[in-house]
Amino acid sequence: MSGLSRQSADAPEPHQQRDRDGLKMIPLWSVLLAVAGALVVLFFFNQHLPPLEHRRPGWMASHWMFVYTMVTAVASYILLLGYVSRDARRRGMPVALWMIVALMPGYIGGVVYFLLRQPIMIRCPNCTTELTAGVHFCPQCRFQLAPVCGQCFRGVQITDAFCSQCGHNTADDSAPARLRVYSD
Numbered sequence: 582m583s584g585l586s587r588q589s590a591d592a593p594e595p596h597q598q599r600d601r602d603g604l605k606m607i608p609l610w611s612v613l614l615a616v617a618g619a620l621v622v623l624f625f626f627n628q629h630l631p632p633l634e635h636r637r638p639g640w641m642a643s644h645w646m647f648v649y650t651m652v653t654a655v656a657s658y659i660l661l662l663g664y665v666s667r668d669a670r671r672r673g674m675p676v677a678l679w680m681i682v683a684l685m686p687g688y689i690g691g692v693v694y695f696l697l698r699q700p701i702m703i704r705c706p707n708c709t710t711e712l713t714a715g716v717h718f719c720p721q722c723r724f725q726l727a728p729v730c731g732q733c734f735r736g737v738q739i740t741d742a743f744c745s746q747c748g749h750n751t752a753d754d755s756a757p758a759r760l761r762v763y764s765d
Contacts, residue, residue, distance in 0.1 A: 611663020615656040622655045623648060661691050672699045730754070
């Protein structure tokens with residue numbers, strides 16, 4: 582078995598890697614605080630709601646639905662704050678400002694954050710210019726960052742044999758060696 586085949590057999594699937602990276606976006610302090618907040622809310626509402634004089638027949642089902650809703654809301658709010666803190670730092674945005682915005686009630690701050698956040702920036706490996714993710718060529722040095730069709734110059738996947746837009750045979754293109762499809 583060749584080294585490439587052995588390496589690809591040990592590597593995780595792309596969707597598994599994305600899921601693992603997505604979980605790293607929530608810091609440990611946020612997870613621990615969310616668990617603690619959920620337990621506090623669970624204890625508080627279980628002990629204090631409703632008072633004995635207001636309990637009616639069938640109160641238990643609605644009580645537990647309310648408690649579950651409150652526990653979920655508090656935990657997800659704290660996890661959202663943790664995500665915003667790490668994601669804002671990754672995107673080069675002011676963390677303190679976006680944490681304050683995310684504290685807006687009713688998850689409005691989270692919606693505002695996701696609508697206004699900056700794109701993820703990458704650096705050109707050739708000239709270190711900051712670029713938005715998804716570009717195919719560096720505008721400063723013309724370094725090819727991603728594979729493109731040689732005929733229509735639209736982005737293609739590294740494993741595509743033909744362009745999905747124009748049908749051009751991508752094997753005929755003179756792509757840099759680092760962007761060519763590996764074959765056995």
